[in-house]
Amino acid sequence: MMKLTRPKRPGYLDNYKKWGREYNEKRKEGLKPKWHKKIKQWEQLKRDLAKLTLDHCSFCDSYPLVAKNKQTVEHFKPRSKYPKLTYVWHNLFLSCETCQKAKGDNFNKKLLKPDAIEYDFNRYFIMNFKTGKIEVNIRASQEEQERAKITIAMYGLNHFDRPKARSDYYKWLKNQIRKQKIKINQDKETLFYRFMFFFKLNLLSTEAQINRYLTTKGPPFGFF
Numbered sequence: 001m002m003k004l005t006r007p008k009r010p011g012y013l014d015n016y017k018k019w020g021r022e023y024n025e026k027r028k029e030g031l032k033p034k035w036h037k038k039i040k041q042w043e044q045l046k047r048d049l050a051k052l053t054l055d056h057c058s059f060c061d062s063y064p065l066v067a068k069n070k071q072t073v074e075h076f077k078p079r080s081k082y083p084k085l086t087y088v089w090h091n092l093f094l095s096c097e098t099c100q101k102a103k104g105d106n107f108n109k110k111l112l113k114p115d116a117i118e119y120d121f122n123r124y125f126i127m128n129f130k131t132g133k134i135e136v137n138i139r140a141s142q143e144e145q146e147r148a149k150i151t152i153a154m155y156g157l158n159h160f161d162r163p164k165a166r167s168d169y170y171k172w173l174k175n176q177i178r179k180q181k182i183k184i185n186q187d188k189e190t191l192f193y194r195f196m197f198f199f200k201l202n203l204l205s206t207e208a209q210i211n212r213y214l215t216t217k218g219p220p221f222g223f224f
């Protein structure tokens with residue numbers, strides 16, 4: 001989960017309060033209206049959310065979310081429990097289907113939000129390159145550890161084949177770098193799971209340093 005910097009609310013969501021109230025009323029009547037019908041600039045909204053993440057999933061960072069069925073708009077606070085927040089700009093995220101399905105209608109106040117000012121991957125998590133699992137950073141405070149644990153569980157970040165996909169990707173990437181088919185600095189926005197690499201990469205200044213780092217030993221486990 002990369003940190004996101006969200007720009008100001010786009011004008012086409014100016015009616016978010018009114019629409020939220022109307023949506024809430026419909027829900028109270030037991031109806032389940034198609035929420036996105038209100039937004040005439042629906043395609044624009046998706047593009048704007050995609051700009052925020054550079055086409056990656058806001059939670060697992062998978063990329064690219066080009067296939068229509070894989071790209072969804074996720075409500076951080078679910079519509080079923082917070083109907084009035086349905087059209088709130090800060091509640092909307094581009095998400096892959098896997099993350100969205102894992103979370104479903106669940107919410108917890110401790111869930112980490114990628115566009116929160118205090119959020120930073122390395123503060124809450126560590127990457128285990130051997131298993132491909134995202135783990136809780138044991139150096140974080142008890143409260144932070146709890147938040148990390150809830151976030152991993154709620155978005156299913158270690159469910160299914162996800163850890164394997166990450167460690168396979170890491171091996172593949174090292175190979176590509178060795179063959180000089182990928183240059184990290186140049187291609188970094190199109191990498192899968194950018195959070196796995198960015199912390200260290202930001203500290204390394206030259207392409208040669210980065211390549212040496214990724215192709216020789218790789219990041220030590222728990223280093224991040």
Ligand SMILES: [Zn+2]
Pocket residue numbers: 057058059060061062095096097098099100
């Ligand atoms: Zn995802």
